Amino acid sequence: MNKLLLAALVSSAIAVPAYAADYTIMAPAAPGGGWDQTARSMQQALTEEGISSNVQVTNVPGAGGTIGLAQFATQENGNPNALIVGGYVMVGAILTNASPVSLENVTPIARLIGESDVIVVPANSELQTMDDLVAKLKAEPGAVSWAGGSAGGVDHIAAGLIAKAVGVDPTQVNYIAYSGGGEALAAVLGGQVTVGISGYGEFESQIAAGELRALAVTGSDQVEGIPTLKESGVDVNVENWRMVAAAPGITEEQKASITADIEKMANSDTWKSILETNGWTDMYMAGDEFKAQLESDIESTTAVLKDVGLVQ
Amino acid sequence: MSSGTDLQRRPDGAALVIALILLLISLVIFWQTSTMRLPPLQARVGPQVFPYGIAAGLFLLSIGTAISAWRGKFPARTRDNYGPVAWVIAGLLGQILLVSWAGFALGSGVLVACTAKAFGRGPLWFTFLCGTVFALVIWFIFARGLQLSLPTGPLERLLP
C-alpha cells in the first residue's frame, strides 16, 4: 500500500521551514498507518514545543517494518539525529520474516503509546459476554472464526493467547486474516465471522453506534467501561505499543540527550493533547525499565508464535 | 531473433524460447512452493494450492506455446532495432545507480540524455544539460513545493 504514500504530506507540508533538520524520524510504514501517524505526531510535538527546530519524517514501508528497520540500522549507524518509530508488530514481524536485523541492532529509547485490542461481536450475536465466547471456544474451537489483521500480527497473537489461557490448543484457532483498514470490520458487521479482534480505534465508532458489542479489551485497563480480559477470567494482557528508537553506534551522551528530548516531548501539553484526539493511551516508559519490558515482550511473543506455528 | 515479416521461419525459434521460459517459471514456482514450511494452522485450502495451480497452468501454457511456435502461429514481427532499446535501458540503469548519491537531477539528466539519443536527438552533453536542468526544476516543485521525498544530491543541496 505504499502508494498511499504521501497522505503523509498532510501534516509535514503545513510548515516548510528551510533550515536543516534536527531529527529525521523514519516511519517504517506507508503514510497513513499507525507508525506514520506516530512519527508525524512526534514531529508536531517536537517542533511546536521548541525541542527541535525542524523535524523530517521519511517513510520506508514494507514487511511489518523490517525493511525500514534494516535500512535504518545499516545506513544511520552512529547518526545522533536519526530516529525510528516501531512497535509490538515489529517484534512479531522480525520473528515471522526471519529478519536479519532485529531490535538489538538499534538503540531503543522509549515506549510512547499503546492501544488495547478489543474483542467484538455483531449486535445481534448470541454471544453476550466473554464467558459465552470462552464456552463456545472450548466446545468447538473451529466454530469460532476470528477476524483480525494479518497473520502473526498483534490481533492474531492475542487470539492465540486467549485460546491458550482457556486451555484450547492455539493451533485450533480459526483465525481469518484481513488486510488492515476496515475489511475485518466489514466482515464482523456483515456477520461473516463470529468475533472481531483488532485495535480499539478500528471498532470505536461502531461500538459507539451500537452496531457492535464489545466483550473485552486485551490491555491492563478498562476502555470506556469495557472490562479487561483479566476481569473476565482470562489471564491475558496484550497491548499494541509503539516506541521510538535511535541509531546503533551512538555514544552514551548522545543517547542520554535523545532520551531527554523524548521525555520532554512525552510530558508536553502538545503531546498530551495529540494523545487525546487520537485516542491513544500514554504508555511512556524509558531506560532500563523499558529495556527489561522489551526483552520480556520479545520472549513471550516468540513463545506464542511458536505455539500457533508461525515460527519454528 | 530479428526475423522480419518476410523471413518468418517455421518453427519460430524465439517463440520456442518463450515456451522454455514459461516452463522454467512453472518449475521454479513448483520448487519454491514445495520448499515452503507449513504452519500447523488450518490445513484446508492452504497457501500452496494457488501457487501449484498457477504453476500447473503455466506448464500447460508452455506446451501450448511450444506447439504454436512449432507451427509458426505467432504473429509476424517487425524488424526491431535493438540499439535504441539498449540506449533507453542504459539510461534507466544509469539513473537507478546514480540517484542515491548523485541526486535526482543528475541521475535523470543521464536518463533524458540516453532516451533522447535512442530517439536520435543529440549531442549527449546538450540533452544531458537540458535533462538535468529540467529534472532540477521538477525536483524543486515536487520535493520542496509538494514535500515528496526524492533523492537529494550535490545539485539539489545548492537550492534553498
Added chain:
Amino acid sequence: MDTFGLLANGLAAAMQWQNLIYAFIGVTLGTAVGVLPGIGPALTVALLLPVTYRLDPAGSLIMFAGIYYGGMYGGSTTSILLNTPGESASIVTALEGNKMARKGRGGPALATAAIGSFVAGLIATLALAFVAPWVVRIAIAFGPADYFALMVLAFITVSAAFGDSPLRGITALFIGLGLGVIGIDLQTGQARLSFGIPDLLDGIEVTTLAVALFAIGETLAIAATSANVKDEVIAVKGSIWMTLEDWKRSWPAWLRGGFIGFPIGAMPAGGAEIGTFFSYAAERRLTKHPEEFGEGAIEGVAGPEAANNASAAGTLVPLLTLGLPTSATAAIMLAGFQQFGLQPGPLLFTSNASLVWALIASLLVANFMLLVLNLPLIGLWVRLLTIPKPWLYSGILLFATLGTLGANGAMSGSLGPIRFSFELMMLLGFGILGYVLRRFGYPIAPVVIGLILGPLAEQQLRRALAISQGDPVVLVHSPLAIGLYIVAAAAVLVPLYLRLRGKGEVLRQLAADED
C-alpha cells in the same frame, strides 16, 4: 430537513463565486499533476492535499473535490494519448482510447471520457446522497463466498481484453497471477516466492507493474521501431469533437458504466478497477461494432471511464458510512476528511450533516467544473502528441521514475558501495517484460488484471473455506453467489451458443452453395 433540502443548502454554499474559483483552481491543479505520466490520482491527491489546508473548511473541501476529479481525468488523458496509465483503473481506458488516439481520434476519445466521467459522476454522487445507507447494508452482506463468485465473474470478463489469441491472453493472465502470489501470504504469514528478498515480502505493487508494462514497455517498443516507421502519429484527423455517431454510441455506455461502477466501488473489497473490467466486457458484448473493438471503439472508452468515475464515488459509500477506505485514493481522502473535521463512521450523516452535504455538493460542483475546464482544453491536450519523440519519451520516463521513487523511495538494493532503489529496478525489469510481451503479440492488460484479481480471489476463497471449516458447500450457499455464478455461466455459454449457431449457419450456407 429532508435530503433534498440538505443537498440544496450544500449546493447553495458551494456555488458562491469564491468557492467556484477554488473548484476551478483545484481542477486545474489536479489535471496538471494528474496528466503527468506515471502519476495517478492517488498520488496527485496526496501531493496536492496540503494546498487545500490554507483555506476555510468549505473552500478547502471544494478545492479538494476539484483536485480529486482533476487528478482522475488527468490520468485518463495520458492513458488515452500516450498509452501510459498512471494507475490500474485507467488500464482498460488505454486499450481502446490509445488506439483511437493513434488514428487521430484522440479528441473524441478525450471528450467521451470527460463527458462520461461527468455523467457517471453525477449519477453516482446523487446515488451517494440518496441511497448510501442502504447500499452499504447490501455491500456488507457480501461474504467471502460472494466475493469469490464475483472474482470468478471478473476472470471471465477478462477474456474481453485478450486480443486475438486466447493462448497468449491466458499466458499473460497467468504471468500476472504468478506475480500475484509473490510475498507474505496474508492467512498464514508465510513468504511465498520471495527468494529471501525482503523487498518482495509485501508483494508486487500494482502501480509499479502497470507503469512499467505500459509506460516503460511502450517507450522501449517505440524506440525499437522508430527508425523504421516514419512519424505516423496524427494528432487530429477529422473533427476534434464527437460526431453524432459518437454521441449515439457513447451515451448508453456512459449510463451502463455508471450503474456498473457505483455498486462495485461501494463494496468494501470490490476495487475500483474491477468495475472498469466489467464495463469493458459488457460494452464488447453489447456493441453493434464488434469489429472495432481492439482497434479503437469509442464505447470501450466511454463505458470504463464512466465506471471508473462512478466507482470512485461508490468508494465514498463505505468511506463515509463505515469509515472504511477501500482504495489507495480513498485512504488519502480519509486523511483529507479528518483534516476537515469529518470523522467518517456510522454517526457521520447525523452528527456532521452539514459538512457531509457540503462535501457531496462540492463533488457535484467540481465534477461540473472539470467538464467546463477540460472540454475546451482537449485541443491542447491532443497537441501532446506533437511533442518531438526524444523529448516526449524522455519526459514519460522521467515522470514514471519520479512517481515510483515518490511512492517508495527506499534505497534498499546495493551494488558494491552504491545503493539503489529496488522498486526502480523492478520498474526496469517489468518494463523490459512489457517490451518483450508487445514484441510477441501478447496483450498487456491481462498481466495487471491477474496481479489484481489473483490475490483477491485466493484470499476470499480461503477465507470462505476457513470460516466454513472446509465445507465447500459454503461457496454456493448464498443467493448472491448463485446469482453471480449464473451470470458468469451465461457470459461463457451465450457467446459459445451464438458462435455454434453461427457456425451452423455457415455450414448450411456452404451446403447450399454446393447444391
